Amino acid sequence: MATSTGAVKAAPWTDPNAKPYVQVDRITKSFGDFKAVDDVSLKIYKGEIFCLLGASGCGKTTLLRMLGGFETPTSGRIFIDGEDMTGVPPYERPVNMMFQSYALFPHMTVEQNVAFGLKQDGLPKREIAARVATMLDLVKLGGFAKRKPHQLSGGQKQRVALARSLVKRPKLLLLDEPLGALDKKLREHTQFELIGLQDQLGVTFVVVTHDQEEAMTLASRIGVMDHGEIVQAGTPSEIYEFPNSKFVADFVGSVNIFEGKLVEDEPEFVRIASDELGGTIYVSHGISAAPGAVVWAAVRPEKVFMSTAPPEGTDNVVRGAVQDIAYLGDLSIYLVKLPTGKVVRVTQPNTSRHAEAITWDQQVYLTWDPSSPVVVTR
Amino acid sequence: MKPAPRLQRLGITGRGLVVALPYLWLLLFFVAPFVIVLKISFSDVDLAIPPYKPLIEWIGKNSLAIKVNLNNYAFLFTDSLYWKSLLNSIKVAFISTLLCLAVGYPMAYGIARARAATRNVLLLLVILPFWTSLLLRVYAWIGLLKANGVINNILMWLGVIHEPLTLLYTPLAMYVGIVYSYLPFMILPLYANLEKMDWQLLEAAEDLGCRPWQAFYKITLPLSRNGMLAGSMLVFIPAVGEFVIPALLGGPNALMIGRVLWDEFFSNRAWPVASAVAILLLVILVPFMMWYQSVQARESAGAR
Numbered sequence: 001m002a003t004s005t006g007a008v009k010a011a012p013w014t015d016p017n018a019k020p021y022v023q024v025d026r027i028t029k030s031f032g033d034f035k036a037v038d039d040v041s042l043k044i045y046k047g048e049i050f051c052l053l054g055a056s057g058c059g060k061t062t063l064l065r066m067l068g069g070f071e072t073p074t075s076g077r078i079f080i081d082g083e084d085m086t087g088v089p090p091y092e093r094p095v096n097m098m099f100q101s102y103a104l105f106p107h108m109t110v111e112q113n114v115a116f117g118l119k120q121d122g123l124p125k126r127e128i129a130a131r132v133a134t135m136l137d138l139v140k141l142g143g144f145a146k147r148k149p150h151q152l153s154g155g156q157k158q159r160v161a162l163a164r165s166l167v168k169r170p171k172l173l174l175l176d177e178p179l180g181a182l183d184k185k186l187r188e189h190t191q192f193e194l195i196g197l198q199d200q201l202g203v204t205f206v207v208v209t210h211d212q213e214e215a216m217t218l219a220s221r222i223g224v225m226d227h228g229e230i231v232q233a234g235t236p237s238e239i240y241e242f243p244n245s246k247f248v249a250d251f252v253g254s255v256n257i258f259e260g261k262l263v264e265d266e267p268e269f270v271r272i273a274s275d276e277l278g279g280t281i282y283v284s285h286g287i288s289a290a291p292g293a294v295v296w297a298a299v300r301p302e303k304v305f306m307s308t309a310p311p312e313g314t315d316n317v318v319r320g321a322v323q324d325i326a327y328l329g330d331l332s333i334y335l336v337k338l339p340t341g342k343v344v345r346v347t348q349p350n351t352s353r354h355a356e357a358i359t360w361d362q363q364v365y366l367t368w369d370p371s372s373p374v375v376v377t378r
Numbered sequence: 379m380k381p382a383p384r385l386q387r388l389g390i391t392g393r394g395l396v397v398a399l400p401y402l403w404l405l406l407f408f409v410a411p412f413v414i415v416l417k418i419s420f421s422d423v424d425l426a427i428p429p430y431k432p433l434i435e436w437i438g439k440n441s442l443a444i445k446v447n448l449n450n451y452a453f454l455f456t457d458s459l460y461w462k463s464l465l466n467s468i469k470v471a472f473i474s475t476l477l478c479l480a481v482g483y484p485m486a487y488g489i490a491r492a493r494a495a496t497r498n499v500l501l502l503l504v505i506l507p508f509w510t511s512l513l514l515r516v517y518a519w520i521g522l523l524k525a526n527g528v529i530n531n532i533l534m535w536l537g538v539i540h541e542p543l544t545l546l547y548t549p550l551a552m553y554v555g556i557v558y559s560y561l562p563f564m565i566l567p568l569y570a571n572l573e574k575m576d577w578q579l580l581e582a583a584e585d586l587g588c589r590p591w592q593a594f595y596k597i598t599l600p601l602s603r604n605g606m607l608a609g610s611m612l613v614f615i616p617a618v619g620e621f622v623i624p625a626l627l628g629g630p631n632a633l634m635i636g637r638v639l640w641d642e643f644f645s646n647r648a649w650p651v652a653s654a655v656a657i658l659l660l661v662i663l664v665p666f667m668m669w670y671q672s673v674q675a676r677e678s679a680g681a682r
Contacts, residue, residue, distance in 0.1 A: 068585060070581055070584075070585075089584070090581070090584040090585050091584045091585070091586075091587050091588055091589055095585075096585055096586070097581075097582075097585045099578055099581070099582055101576070101578055103576065103578045103579050103581065103582035104582075105579060105582070105583075105597060106579075106601070107600050107601055116583070116586050116596075117586030117587050120586055120587035120588055120592070121587055164586070165585075168586065168587070
């Protein structure tokens with residue numbers, strides 16, 4: 001997984017004295033009995049690309065729409081650059097939004113679409129023309145100024161939408177599934193373009209996406225949402241390597257989760273007996289849970305090592321049979337069935353062109369480093 | 379299924395039949411009557427049944443005389459009655475169209491933005507009046523507007539007025555009748571257009587700094603242009619030739635071309651002049667119809 005640099009190099013979220021640029025303070029949005037967003041607080045810093053990641057219906061779009069002023073929060077407050085924006089309508093906010101459907105005005109040319117917001121602000125004609133031209137060059141659409149939206153491809157429309165929302169130099173740019181409508185190759189390419197553009201303009205981005213890979217690539221930080229709440233917020237590597245719950249571990253990337261009981265609880269290490277694994281898991285760091293408590297150990301597939309010869313030791317070792325193999329070129333995914341019935345997912349990079357291949361139904365040993373498992377209590 | 383080979387040999391195919399039927403219909407009920415009317419418009423008046431002389435006559439042996447009388451058309455331009463009533467008809471139709479647009483646009487907009495369940499009920503309410511005869515509905519307006527009618531009675535009872543207002547047989551009554559009758563023709567195409575509208579465009583406009591009314595003016599209004607044109611044509615074209623409503627509600631001064639045509643035809647029995655008026659009316663309305671057609675074509679092309 002690639003992690004982005006974004007415009008934020010200094011990680012201001014680690015500094016308790018840093019002033020947040022966008023502050024979401026205990027926001028709740030109810031539709032009847034249903035709480036779409038439930039008591040969410042969030043601090044976003046200047047120049048960040050903050051991704052709201054979650055499955056559809058988790059409330060991420062509602063939260064974004066409240067930042068844009070399209071929905072009024074049922075309770076709570078929103079501050080942008082120190083100003084209370086809670087009740088301010090969209091047309092008075094220093095915020096622009098890039099809509100998932102792009103929402104380009106079909107009766108206007110590319111140029112007119114991009115100029116729309118500037119005209120609305122009553123800027124002098126010459127300045128509008130100059131800024132529109134610069135913006136179109138920036139998104140590499142210089143030659144398409146006179147086209148109508150229906151004459152553009154999906155990727156071009158996406159750029160017009162981006163240009164239109166950036167040309168007003170907003171304090172905050174909201175992007176709703178910005179790359180959702182593009183095909184995979186174009187999406188990857190555009191992700192990096194988006195990061196470059198953001199770096200260049202220094203605008204703070206809040207991106208909504210359901211695609212964890214997209215979130216990992218774009219974000220300076222990710223807020224994982226579930227049932228209207230932010231269950232974890234952190235840098236992509238924090239989210240991936242230190243998930244705070246089964247949900248986050250499972251939602252971001254793939255993972256093997258073993259349920260077990262805490263049998264040894266020391267400050268330096270813990271030992272977990274797992275019936276699911278059919279063995280014990282030794283973890284080389286302390287955790288905060290009561291002895292005897294039910295916990296879950298999460299091990300990423302790329303951190304599981306597979307061998308035909310038995311490894312040393314008894315902890316973190318388990319035997320199984322290869323049930324399925326998916327060859328992906330750069331790596332292979334092995335599904336190994338344990339005697340307990342649990343299927344463990346293992347990925348191994350194909351480092352050699354003529355590796356002695358492990359095949360179907362072969363008996364293998366699985367092991368992992370004691371630092372690899374993440375133990376979560378919920 | 380393959381068409382019977384024998385029919386196919388004669389050039390008759392299923393597709394051909396399907397296409398031919400509407401053309402046959404038009405030929406029978408539009409082209410043929412039109413040719414007859416055109417023919418009458420070039421005839422002389424005659425005190426006979428029918429009250430015009432034939433265009434083609436046998437005179438003597440083996441000679442055929444065709445007499446084309448252009449006097450009927452010339453007459454239309456000499457008597458000011460005709461062009462005055464024609465101008466008045468166009469004026470009335472134009473004002474009615476604007477009134478229908480003013481009343482119909484908010485209604486169509488409201489229906490298009492209503493929830494799906496409510497929308498069907500509202501549409502039904504728009505179409506419902508079609509289930510009774512136009513004549514009945516216009517007569518109902520007489521009951522509402524006359525001196526001791528419902529409206530005057532309520533106003534007197536409320537003490538707003540002390541003497542009944544003259545509402546019936548005024549231009550006001552005529553406009554009320556026309557706007558009321560033609561409103562669905564404005565609402566339905568407008569609704570069909572607005573219903574396809576992507577409302578997120580309005581959010582995008584607001585996001586870029588438009589107040590809601592500005593977003594309406596800059597986005598909704600231009601995007602519903604074709605709907606407005608279609609609705610306006612559907613009101614304007616028949617309203618120019620409208621006869622019943624001005625006759626029943628507008629009183630004796632409502633000088634409309636449809637009324638003149640009726641009088642020429644039935645009171646004066648001047649069929650050739652009446653036919654000439656009809657043809658002239660058609661010639662004036664054809665450009666509007668063609669415009670309407672092109673708007674429709676653009677609309678359906680844009681939908682794709």
